[in-house]
Amino acid sequence: MTIKEASELTGVPSATIRYYEKEGLIPAIDRNEVGVRQIDDRIIRRINFVKTMRAAGMGIDILRRYIQLFDAKEDNEVQQRELLQEQLAIMEEKRDDLQFAIDHLTFKLENRAHMENAEAELRQLEKQHEEKGERGGDEN
Incomplete structure (x- = not known):
């Protein structure tokens, strides 16, 4: 799906989704042959996760650290x-x-x-x- 469709589905503005990607809060989004972002369910779930954590008051820096720990290969529970x-x-x-x-x-x-x-x-x-x-x- 496109970033516009992802925005409509998640309720997160397109600019915010791009910001989340730039800040490393969501994984890099694949692009098609003409450079249009192609968002899959994995990215949608991560957008919703970030949205929920931000609503819980978590700052960008702390959230980025949390996601880095989550994405790491070792157990960081x-x-x-x-x-x-x-x-x-x-x-x-x-x-x-x-x-x-x-x-x-x-x-x-x-x-x-x-x-x-x-x-x-x-x-x-x-x-x-x-x-x-x-x-x-x-x-x-």
Whole structure:
């Protein structure tokens, strides 16, 4: 199949498929006699694998290393697992940061009086700053 057909099948843009090939995330794609990429099921499966791992937050460099370990002749299961565990730890930290932000916003929305007090305090500080500026307040 062509790269356009592969793009439609996988939901990955053609430019991204070419990028994956250039970065070594998928094997080199065979070309026909006129140079058109000919993508087979093996490449489709690898595109889908890369797409899934990217969706899981894996960066290009780590993913490239993982794929190199996977493609190597020797058994690299331990190193592959270590990379996945590192990625899991990164994603859990991001999840925790996101959950903290969600909890904070939820608290603010559910506790309007707290928000009003905090906003009033900020407004007062801004007003004081502006008044100080109008008086030529920076006397250093």
